[in-house]
Amino acid sequence: MRVEQIAVFLENKSGRLAEITSILADNDINIRALSVADTADFGILRLIVDNVEKAKTILRDGGFTVGKTDVLAVEVVDKTGGLATVLKSLHRACINVEYMYAFVNKTGENAVLIFRFEKMDEAIEVLQKDGFTLISGAQICAL
């Protein structure tokens, strides 16, 4: 149920994001979701793509520092309170969110929440027990 995410180190310099997205585009890699976290000096680009291994290789060949981590993708109905119920359930189980981001799928009915936890296995257990839908990387790409 885990989803593979790639992370890329970015110095805060103009054009770096454009460069990464062009490399991916030139290699027919589709970005399904992304988020950028930044500080005054650097940023971390996190991506969910349709071909993780290929993306990792070509970015590395392009001179970037690339890492791969597991995240969870939770599908919720796109209505008020959708995110809040997930977070409440995690909070009850004392599971801390390292970071998260979200996107709405094409039909507009559902939203997909991407989570990074320190305690991944416990998070999976809690979310499944509380009846949330975890989706796989393949499912995200098929959306």
Added chain:
Amino acid sequence: MTVTYWEEEIETLPRVGLESIQLRRLQHLVKRVYRTVKPYRSKMDAAGVKPEDIKSLADLKKLPFTTKNDLRDNYPFGLFTVPMEEVVRVHASSGTTGKPTVVGYTRKDIELWAGIMARALCCAGATKEDMVQNAYGYGLFTGGLGAHYGIERLGATVIPVSGGNSKRQINLMKDFGSTVLLSTPSYALNLAEAMDSMDIDPSSLSLRVGVFGAEPWSENMREEVEKKLNLKAVDIYGLSEVMGPGVAMECLETDKGMHIFEDHFLPEIIDPDTGEVLPPGEKGELVFTTLTKEAFPIIRYRTKDISRLIHEPCECGRTLVRMEKVTGRTDDMLIIRGVNVFPSQVEHVLMGIKGVEPHYQIVVERDGNLDSMSVQVEVSEGLFSDEIRVLENLTKKIQAEIKSLLGVTCRVKLVEPKTIQRSEGKAQRVIDNRKI
């Protein structure tokens, strides 16, 4: 203007007399060191020179050099000539890697140093009437304590405030009526700026003379600090391996060079590549032999400082040779806010952190009047994390370790791989953007 001397006879002694004192002291030193310190004995034996071979001052050049590496190899006390029970104090400065350079002093050495430092202060026009604010750092660094004992010996009043905390410095200056300031020149400029922001007019203070040293500074900086602090700025030279502050001192009468207290420290100028002694007046690497120290004498110590000796007589009447302001280094040592920093020390810290690759660069800037150092480190996959917190902890860790080893606060900047320029030969580790 009448010149005041601390020890008039020796300071104005004709050269012939001075040189005979130097020779006698040198011969005695070489004998003692050869007898008591194995590393010196081994080096002299390897060079085929015996203490009896030193028949004139010109024979000094037969003796092997001593370098910072010799100090490191014999860390911490291997070059001391006396048993530790006779050593009453140690000081330390930056070594080229993890280990500092350690020096020691007997009770007599401390007294000797106080006298030399008093002589230096006297040379700068200070008297027992003065209120001396000592803003050199107290601690392992020789600056603070070295100057402190000299001020007391002079009979002036010492304010042992140490470095930093500019607001308190200025309040003390105002309330106590400090007449002499001892600090690094860049800190003096920093104080001037702080005065400005506190709306204090330097001419309302009693400052008369500033004795500035421990880092290189230019004539332009002298003009600036004199104007901004409303005092006369003089240059002082010293290094812990030779003694500490007070090896050489500028007199009030001229701003062309510092008098080397040659009855204690014998200077030479050598070609840093060949090691040959250069003809009088030529520029090269400054080398010192101590003539009177007990615990830690040093023979032909290569300072790596570039200077020139001025043999022309000085208006002040002192017959002691002068050394020009240090104009550079023969190695890659940096002086950041008065602290000696070797790029190899930074490398030592970085290599001790798991995942750090040997690609780094040190960038030094002068922001306003203070030096700032930043260390750029390439982020390898071993270091990288998708979490900001992990990378921020990494930069904090590097910063803390550099601070702990070097005593300098630096900024750590993570950069993308391959962004630090690779060179064919020796990597360019340092970019120094300061204009001194």
